[in-house]
Amino acid sequence: MNERFISIEGIARRYPAPGGGTTTIFEDLWLAVARGEFVCVIGHSGCGKTSVLNILAGLEAPSEGVVVVDGQAIEGPSLDRAVIFQGHALLPWRSVIGNVGYAVSSRWRKASRAEIEERAKRFIDLVGLKGNELKKPAELSGGMRQRVGIARALSIEPKIMLMDEPFSALDALTRGTLQDEVRRICTSTGQTVFMITHDVDEAIYLADKIVLMTNGPQAMIAEVVENPLPKDRARDTIHREGDYYAVRNHLVDFLVARSKTFRDEMPAGYDQRKPPLVRPAGSLPVEPAAPERPVAKTIPFPSVAGGRD
Ligand SMILES: Nc1ncnc2c1ncn2[C@@H]1O[C@H](COP(=O)(O)OP(=O)(O)OP(=O)(O)O)[C@@H](O)[C@H]1O
Numbered sequence: 051m052n053e054r055f056i057s058i059e060g061i062a063r064r065y066p067a068p069g070g071g072t073t074t075i076f077e078d079l080w081l082a083v084a085r086g087e088f089v090c091v092i093g094h095s096g097c098g099k100t101s102v103l104n105i106l107a108g109l110e111a112p113s114e115g116v117v118v119v120d121g122q123a124i125e126g127p128s129l130d131r132a133v134i135f136q137g138h139a140l141l142p143w144r145s146v147i148g149n150v151g152y153a154v155s156s157r158w159r160k161a162s163r164a165e166i167e168e169r170a171k172r173f174i175d176l177v178g179l180k181g182n183e184l185k186k187p188a189e190l191s192g193g194m195r196q197r198v199g200i201a202r203a204l205s206i207e208p209k210i211m212l213m214d215e216p217f218s219a220l221d222a223l224t225r226g227t228l229q230d231e232v233r234r235i236c237t238s239t240g241q242t243v244f245m246i247t248h249d250v251d252e253a254i255y256l257a258d259k260i261v262l263m264t265n266g267p268q269a270m271i272a273e274v275v276e277n278p279l280p281k282d283r284a285r286d287t288i289h290r291e292g293d294y295y296a297v298r299n300h301l302v303d304f305l306v307a308r309s310k311t312f313r314d315e316m317p318a319g320y321d322q323r324k325p326p327l328v329r330p331a332g333s334l335p336v337e338p339a340a341p342e343r344p345v346a347k348t349i350p351f352p353s354v355a356g357g358r359d
Pocket residue numbers: 065066075093094095096097098099100101102266
């Protein structure tokens with residue numbers, strides 16, 4: 051397994067401060083993400099989570115440092131990195147299949163119309179939107195629009211999926227269903243995901259690792275929490291898992307107390323280049339080590355001449 055599939059190396063983000071000088075939102079952030087890992091980032095508003103995600107997307111350049119993905123430094127946006135925002139950012143004049151198909155045709159410029167439609171339909175089915183292919187975004191609910199965004203992101207086979215609070219604008223029921231589907235799809239395909247959330251329970255359900263950021267300005271990665279719950283966890287029984295309360299309490303405790311004080315009470319030996327990996331455990335025995343996660347399976351697109359452009 052490539053433990054440094056995404057390698058964040060000493061990045062900083064600074065902005066001009068009102069009245070002169072600069073404000074440092076965060077600096078010297080280091081993080082490694084393995085291929086196939088689902089990583090959630092948690093931290094208070096303003097600590098720079100979206101800025102980190104935008105740097106990973108290539109939409110913003112870091113003020114210092116570099117991010118390397120699969121051996122290549124990020125220099126701008128790429129179809130290798132699909133972004134799903136809180137708002138859906140769909141093209142309002144295109145149908146569901148038009149929106150997904152547009153992404154597919156951008157990725158595989160030499161694909162025929164039939165091939166593009168076939169692939170778009172496959173991903174529309176995957177997110178449960180079969181039968182809605184010809185609807186326009188205005189005819190869809192918020193949850194359905196977000197599903198289109200997810201289908202569009204997955205359809206281009208990105209190396210990384212970047213998600214900025216993708217479910218936060220949805221009602222609780224829709225949010226739960228979509229979390230289930232994203233988890234099912236990402237686990238079965240070995241998709242690498244970097245996601246921002248404010249929701250501790252969402253992070254515990256979805257993530258393999260949860261990155262804890264201290265409050266800004268000058269935010270830091272305090273630690274990386276390894277999710278101790280079994281891979282086959284289910285939403286309705288997750289609270290009965292032995293380590294559930296240990297991990298939940300650890301995250302809540304960080305957000306309520308330690309995120310503010312971490313900088314002043316830094317643990318001995320803390321090294322920003324290698325944030326500590328923590329595995330909270332409860333009273334029940336810790337699960338045996340999880341089997342190695344699958345390497346990303348590709349959904350074949352064999353008949354397209356010339357492959358990716
Ligand atoms: N273009 C800009 N100019 C100046 N300051 C900016 C700019 N963009 C972001 N900031 C500041 O950078 C900080 C981090 O913003 P960012 O959106 O990355 O935080 P966040 O952790 O994602 O917050 P939230 O959880 O509220 O979305 C904020 O204080 C914000 O005001």
